[in-house]
Amino acid sequence: MAKEKKGVRLEHISKIYQDPKTKKEFYAVHDTTLDIEPGTFVTLLGPSGCGKTTTLRMIAGFESPDEGEIYLGNEAINALTPNKRDTAMVFQSYALLPHYNVFDNVAYGLKIRKLPKEEIKKKVMDILELVELKGMESRMTNQLSGGQQQRVALARALVLEPGVLLFDEPLSNLDAKLRVTMRTEIRKIQQKVGITAVYVTHDQSEAMSISDKIIIMSKGKVEQIGTPREIYYHPKSRFVADFIGEANFLEARVEAVKGEKAAITVSGQPLEVNNFAGAKPGDTASLVIRPEAAGLSEDGLLDCKVTLSTFMGSYQYYQAKVGDVTVQITDYNPVNKKIYEVGENVKLNFDPNGVYIL
Amino acid sequence: MAKSQNARLERKKFYSDPILVGMIVVLLIFLLLFILYPLLMLLVDSFYTEGRVTLDVFKRVLSLQRFRKAFTNTLVLGVITGLASTLIGLLFAYVEVYVKVRTKVLKRLFSVVSMLPVVSPPFVLSLSMIMLFGRSGIITRSLLKIYDSNVYGLGGIAIVQTMTFFPVCYLMLKGLLKNIDPSLEEATRDMGASRWKVFVSVTLPLLLPGLGNAFLVTFIESVADFANPMLIGGSYDTLATTIYLQVTGAYDSTGAAAMSVVLLSLTLILFLIQKYYLERKTAATLTGKASRARMPIEDKSVTVPLTIICGLAAAFVILMYIMVPFGALFTLWGRDYSLSLKWFQYMFKTSGLKAFKDSFVLSLIAAPLTALLSMVISYLVVKRKFKTKGFIEFVSMLAMAVPGTVLGIGYIRGYANGLFRTGVMGGLYGTGLILIIVFIVRSLPTGTRSGISALRQIDASIEESAYDMGANSARVFFTVTLPLIKDSFFSGLVTAFVRSITAISAIILLVTPQYLLITCQINEQAEKGNYGVACAYATVLIIITYGMVLIMNGLIKLFGTSRKIKEED
Ligand SMILES: Nc1ncnc2c1ncn2[C@@H]1O[C@H](COP(=O)(O)OP(=O)(O)O)[C@@H](O)[C@H]1O
Ligand SMILES: [Mg+2]
Numbered sequence: 001m002a003k004e005k006k007g008v009r010l011e012h013i014s015k016i017y018q019d020p021k022t023k024k025e026f027y028a029v030h031d032t033t034l035d036i037e038p039g040t041f042v043t044l045l046g047p048s049g050c051g052k053t054t055t056l057r058m059i060a061g062f063e064s065p066d067e068g069e070i071y072l073g074n075e076a077i078n079a080l081t082p083n084k085r086d087t088a089m090v091f092q093s094y095a096l097l098p099h100y101n102v103f104d105n106v107a108y109g110l111k112i113r114k115l116p117k118e119e120i121k122k123k124v125m126d127i128l129e130l131v132e133l134k135g136m137e138s139r140m141t142n143q144l145s146g147g148q149q150q151r152v153a154l155a156r157a158l159v160l161e162p163g164v165l166l167f168d169e170p171l172s173n174l175d176a177k178l179r180v181t182m183r184t185e186i187r188k189i190q191q192k193v194g195i196t197a198v199y200v201t202h203d204q205s206e207a208m209s210i211s212d213k214i215i216i217m218s219k220g221k222v223e224q225i226g227t228p229r230e231i232y233y234h235p236k237s238r239f240v241a242d243f244i245g246e247a248n249f250l251e252a253r254v255e256a257v258k259g260e261k262a263a264i265t266v267s268g269q270p271l272e273v274n275n276f277a278g279a280k281p282g283d284t285a286s287l288v289i290r291p292e293a294a295g296l297s298e299d300g301l302l303d304c305k306v307t308l309s310t311f312m313g314s315y316q317y318y319q320a321k322v323g324d325v326t327v328q329i330t331d332y333n334p335v336n337k338k339i340y341e342v343g344e345n346v347k348l349n350f351d352p353n354g355v356y357i358l
Numbered sequence: 359m360a361k362s363q364n365a366r367l368e369r370k371k372f373y374s375d376p377i378l379v380g381m382i383v384v385l386l387i388f389l390l391l392f393i394l395y396p397l398l399m400l401l402v403d404s405f406y407t408e409g410r411v412t413l414d415v416f417k418r419v420l421s422l423q424r425f426r427k428a429f430t431n432t433l434v435l436g437v438i439t440g441l442a443s444t445l446i447g448l449l450f451a452y453v454e455v456y457v458k459v460r461t462k463v464l465k466r467l468f469s470v471v472s473m474l475p476v477v478s479p480p481f482v483l484s485l486s487m488i489m490l491f492g493r494s495g496i497i498t499r500s501l502l503k504i505y506d507s508n509v510y511g512l513g514g515i516a517i518v519q520t521m522t523f524f525p526v527c528y529l530m531l532k533g534l535l536k537n538i539d540p541s542l543e544e545a546t547r548d549m550g551a552s553r554w555k556v557f558v559s560v561t562l563p564l565l566l567p568g569l570g571n572a573f574l575v576t577f578i579e580s581v582a583d584f585a586n587p588m589l590i591g592g593s594y595d596t597l598a599t600t601i602y603l604q605v606t607g608a609y610d611s612t613g614a615a616a617m618s619v620v621l622l623s624l625t626l627i628l629f630l631i632q633k634y635y636l637e638r639k640t641a642a643t644l645t646g647k648a649s650r651a652r653m654p655i656e657d658k659s660v661t662v663p664l665t666i667i668c669g670l671a672a673a674f675v676i677l678m679y680i681m682v683p684f685g686a687l688f689t690l691w692g693r694d695y696s697l698s699l700k701w702f703q704y705m706f707k708t709s710g711l712k713a714f715k716d717s718f719v720l721s722l723i724a725a726p727l728t729a730l731l732s733m734v735i736s737y738l739v740v741k742r743k744f745k746t747k748g749f750i751e752f753v754s755m756l757a758m759a760v761p762g763t764v765l766g767i768g769y770i771r772g773y774a775n776g777l778f779r780t781g782v783m784g785g786l787y788g789t790g791l792i793l794i795i796v797f798i799v800r801s802l803p804t805g806t807r808s809g810i811s812a813l814r815q816i817d818a819s820i821e822e823s824a825y826d827m828g829a830n831s832a833r834v835f836f837t838v839t840l841p842l843i844k845d846s847f848f849s850g851l852v853t854a855f856v857r858s859i860t861a862i863s864a865i866i867l868l869v870t871p872q873y874l875l876i877t878c879q880i881n882e883q884a885e886k887g888n889y890g891v892a893c894a895y896a897t898v899l900i901i902i903t904y905g906m907v908l909i910m911n912g913l914i915k916l917f918g919t920s921r922k923i924k925e926e927d
Binding site: 016025061064065088089093095098108109160 | 361363364367368370371374375817819820822823824825826827828829830833837838841842
């Protein structure tokens with residue numbers, strides 16, 4: 001449906017704000033370079049205050065970057081006002097026009113584009129059908145549920161067939177269950193229409209479930225860009241590993257290196273690993289172990305002592321101490337497995353060639 | 359850190375919206391020409407004569423015994439009126455918020471009392487004062503048989519001003535008292551404090567900045583008031599009346615300009631203290647809403663006397679207003695109290711019809727312009743970022759601190775011979791247009807203030823979404839902003855109309871025989887001692903303004919946005 005899918009490119013974008021209290025200037029977004037490909041669904045993910053909204057608002061044109069250039073397709077758009085940009089935004093608060101009904105809300109942008117009446121009517125009806133709001137065109141917006149308002153906001157943006165669709169935490173005002181339904185729906189519609197979408201959220205499961213690519217941000221900077229899988233299984237930093245899913249970190253010391261192979265110690269216990277190319281003796285590293293990738297058994301890699309053992313239904317949840325580090329373990333489908341009790345001395349098992357971070 | 363690119367881009371974006379730029383330019387020109395320029399001319403006139411900067415004019419003015427007297431008179435009057443209005447306002451507010459009042463009547467009385475000064479010309483109480491307590495007053499002469507009663511002077515003005523201005527204090531303080539968390543007072547009471555002690559040690563300290571604020575607001579009103587001192591001042595001249603007489607009697611407009619600078623400095627200083635110090639402090643000490651309802655005081659030894667005092671005071675104020683139509687209906691005040699319509703007939707036979715038509719038409723033109731302009735200013739100030747924003751906000755608020763008399767003199771000096779005495783725009787002076795402009799300037803600050811507070815309630819993203827969908831600033835303003843603050847727009851419309859049709863202080867200096875205005879007619883007739891005619895004018899004026907308020911409220915009910923939205927949820 002979209003006239004033309006457009007990519008978005010940010011080149012060395014920075015945004016400086018002044019702290020209203022201390023009057024000190026700081027980088028809300030710092031030297032960010034991104035390349036969002038046409039037709040993809042990309043999520044900006046990060047903790048609150050890391051600069052996601054600021055980045056999105058710079059793409060929409062509400063804020064001007066202090067450094068760098070933004071491209072939409074091949075066009076540099078820094079100097080364009082929001083009304084001249086081929087972007088459409090879905091706001092966190094929906095921002096529906098309260099004095100218009102559903103139809104007029106969706107038709108607002110089309111009327112500005114001076115489309116013929118008949119065409120407006122057809123487009124609005126088609127979009128309302130797509131977002132499953134048919135028959136509600138004459139309702140006022142405050143007669144709609146949260147989820148329906150969300151759909152109007154989406155329809156209103158989609159109907160303009162923008163080069164790129166922008167979302168700022170669009171689901172944060174909905175209850176948990178509706179959030180899950182709506183996110184799949186947004187993803188479905190995006191794929192159906194084939195539009196480029198930039199989506200902001202601080203909810204990692206939301207990001208994982210809908211994105212082609214996730215951009216992890218922290219303190220105004222991009223930490224990592226990758227597919228949900230890459231981000232989950234190959235986090236490049238402790239921050240990313242910690243932010244996406246649960247992660248255990250075991251501190252390791254490199255003792256000797258031979259090619260890719262290395263001898264390391266974890267809490268004083270020796271371990272052989274195969275993927276430490278480039279490390280030098282004396283380096284320290286963190287082994288990243290996802291709770292579901294670790295297990296307990298009689299024979300394994302590292303000595304540990306169980307400090308917590310809880311049955312959670314679909315899995316058995318353990319906490320165990322390796323040296324003085326507490327490791328979390330989720331053992332799925334525990335029905336026929338041996339259950340270890342608090343105080344038992346066992347071994348921790350994992351893939352020693354999994355991820356490490358220097 | 360380098361912010362130059364941001365500034366450059368913002369500038370580019372700004373200039374790519376020609377309607378927005380146009381709006382701002384028009385606004386700047388308006389504010390410069392009709393607020394700043396006339397005030398500037400006053401400064402020029404008083405410091406610059408015969409091609410050099412000099413203090414001669416000031417020296418001359420300051421050596422006038424009349425002027426020095428007027429200056430102290432103004433201050434004394436301001437303090438008395440300010441204190442009295444604040445105290446009475448506090449009493450009314452306290453009774454309304456704290457005291458269990460058994461009768462609904464008192465509440466109704468309070469609301470009538472606080473509405474009356476709004477719909478009546480600000481000086482009708484002077485008329486009733488004279489008719490009740492003057493030499494041939496009903497109470498003094500007919501009831502008490504006092505034949506040499508004198509209401510003219512400080513006492514008379516102070517009483518009349520207090521009655522006119524205390525409702526403002528009452529409304530301000532009522533809002534503040536409602537925000538005091540009852541648990542604060544209950545906690546003190548719990549520790550064994552008496553009611554009086556609670557009032558003195560908890561309520562009063564919390565309220566102190568608010569009281570200061572109310573005092574200053576009335577102080578400024580009193581200092582700027584022209585018509586009351588004019589009517590009932592007798593030989594007690596204030597700065598406003600002295601300036602007026604300096605122009606109309608002594609034909610000394612440079613002297614008047616220097617005096618105006620003094621008066622303006624006075625109100626400006628008070629205004630700055632009020633706005634930038636006390637208003638903030640009030641907001642800081644009393645923030646948010648009370649957590650729950652307050653248990654009203656039921657103790658009879660408190661409620662009965664307070665109810666009686668307030669009831670009597672309110673009734674007295676209302677009696678004063680009722681005197682106005684009666685003044686018009688009695689055949690001859692002080693001698694023959696039979697009812698007749700002769701004053702009305704007289705009024706309509708002479709200049710009445712033209713006066714009503716002129717006043718009505720000019721105000722009717724000014725009101726929508728004022729309302730629209732104040733909404734545009736509020737929109738720009740609250741929702742847009744641009745360089746001259748602070749300036750626009752400051753100047754449009756500054757107009758609040760400028761006494762009408764000062765503005766009038768400024769317009770005379772600034773426009774009588776064209777811009778900078780060059781004859782450019784010389785055609786403006788003496789026309790209806792300049793009267794309309796004065797009306798607009800005089801009502802702009804109130805409208806802007808209400809518009810700003812209405813707009814602050816609207817989530818910024820609603821307008822942003824419209825902008826994002828492709829609307830330019832003008833379209834956003836007319837299709838989103840304005841409909842969302844319709845209520846504020848309409849009430850601004852009513853206020854502007856009422857303020858315009860009841861205005862006198864600036865207008866009386868600028869009106870030419872070509873236009874007859876009601877307020878000027880009232881003033882003229884009262885000066886001549888024709889109280890019957892003056893009352894007839896005032897009565898019809900009150901009917902017009904009250905009627906307009908009713909019509910407007912009806913229209914708001916019909917078309918107001920908030921109603922439509924409320925009804926459907
Ligand atoms: N207009 C502004 N003025 C000053 N600081 C701001 C402004 N907008 C955002 N910030 C600050 O910039 C940082 C990033 O904000 P934002 O992009 O909204 O974060 P996020 O959306 O990731 O939660 C925060 O520290 C925020 O307080
Ligand atoms: Mg945000």
